[in-house]
Amino acid sequence: MPVGLLSLSTELLALIIAFAAEASPDLSRTSILCRLRLTCSRISASATPALFRSFILRPCDPSIARFHALLNDPSPFGPRSLVRRVVFESEVKQQHDDDCLGWSWEPELTELTREWYAAVSRLSELENVQHVYVRFAPTCLDTDDTGTGWIEAFPNSNVLNLRRGILVAVFKAIVGMRHSLRALSIENLLNFVDTTFTNKSCFTEVITSIQELHISIAADVDENDPANAFPLLPAIPRFWPSFASVWLAPASPRLISLTLYCNVEFGAVPYWQDCLSSTTASQDTAALAFPRLRSLTLGRYALAYESQLDDFLASAAVLPELRRLTLDDCPIVSHLSVSESD
Structure with a gap:
């Protein structure tokens, strides 16, 4: 039948x-x-x-208006009660979309700063949201014809200031929620730890309360570029040790799920290796332990040392509750070619 x-x-x-x-x-x-x-x-x-279930707030008038319309629905059992995930985008991609057509990038958001930030501040009105997703453009820093023009504006460029403002607005909105957020995702986070942002109380409150952290890193800053030694600018610190200390260490006691992706391979060079290692922690990175972590996903994490797997599989002190390890596009390095300058 x-x-x-x-x-x-x-x-x-x-x-x-x-x-x-x-x-x-x-x-x-x-x-x-x-x-x-x-x-x-x-x-x-x-x-x-x-x-x-998922609402995407884009930096364009139709998307902002639709977000306000959703929140202005007076029914307690209306559509806003169904929203579980909110995605904050900083650019409008050229695509088939009901809200926004055409192309723009992050600086265009400055034209809608007040309206977009006002919409973000209403996040607490979505009482059932469990997941906040922040999506940045894959490229943050511009270059001139020589390839190093970005250094003149870094780290005080308009785009970096804009990204900082977006993160502060989103994190403050999360702090204002009536319930604790379960998961936080950030796509294309620049490989530069912005202490102006991470020293704020809203960052500490959010990062120490979430249970899931999912981050993809956009390596837009070349740490080995000689231009980084530009005499009028402070030295750019190694990203992964700083990221481990500032982002991962305060979150580690509560995390049950962690995802780390990067658009370039990381993990093989020693100062990247100790991002997830308790035995090779450097003077810049405290030994990390994730007592509640059950799921760990790494993307483009280059495996070159036995100690990298020891922390995942053999060390009860680092990952005692790990149940699922996912390695996505993770190469196994058999040889390393290191120049004298490195």
């Missing part, structure tokens, strides 16, 4: 709708779910939570 779609259980129907929403290259996920909601009440009951 054939089984009709509407005779399936609610759980199966929800899974089918979720897959159907990702199936078309010509229509956005939002468009598909909106159309499914119009078919019948049974399908609408499953499509509606999927439609509002």
Whole structure:
């Protein structure tokens, strides 16, 4: 006897709708779910939570207006109660999208600073949000014809100041939430620890309270570039030891899930290796331990030393509760060629 779609259980129907929403290259996920909601009440009951589960706030007027409209709905059981994840984007990509068409990048956000920040500050009105996602552009620093023009503005460039303002606004909004945030994701975080931001109380409050941290690093600053020794600027500190001390160390006692990606390989050079090592910690990096961590995902983490795996698999002091280790695009290094200057 054939089984009709509407005779399936609610759980199966929800899974089918979720897959159907990702199936078309010509229509956005939002468009598909909106159309499914119009078919019948049974399908609408499953499509509606999927439609509002994640909300993306982009730096354009239509997206900002839609975010305010969502929050202004007076019904306590309206769409805003279904939102579980909020994505804050700092650029508008050229894509098929119901909100924004065209191309812009982060400096364009300055034209909408007041409106965008006002929308971000209303995050606490979404009472069921568990995950906040901040997505930056993959490239932060501009270069001139010589390839080193960025150094003249770094670390006080307008783009860096803008990114700092975005992070401060988002972290303050998280602090203002009525409940603790479970997960924080940041895409394309610049490989430069901005102490002006990390020294703020909102950073400390957020980073010490979350249970999941997922970060992808955009290595836009070349730490080995001779231009980094520019005499009028402070020396750029090695990123990974600073990142481990400032971001990972305060979060480590509560984390149950950690994801670290980078757009270039990291982990093989010693000063990158000690980012996740208790036995090779340098003077800049305290030994790390993750007493509650169950899931660890590393992307493009280069494996070159036995001690790197020892901390993951053999050391009960570092990862006593680890249940899942995912290595994505992680090369195994058999030889290293190091120049005399390095």
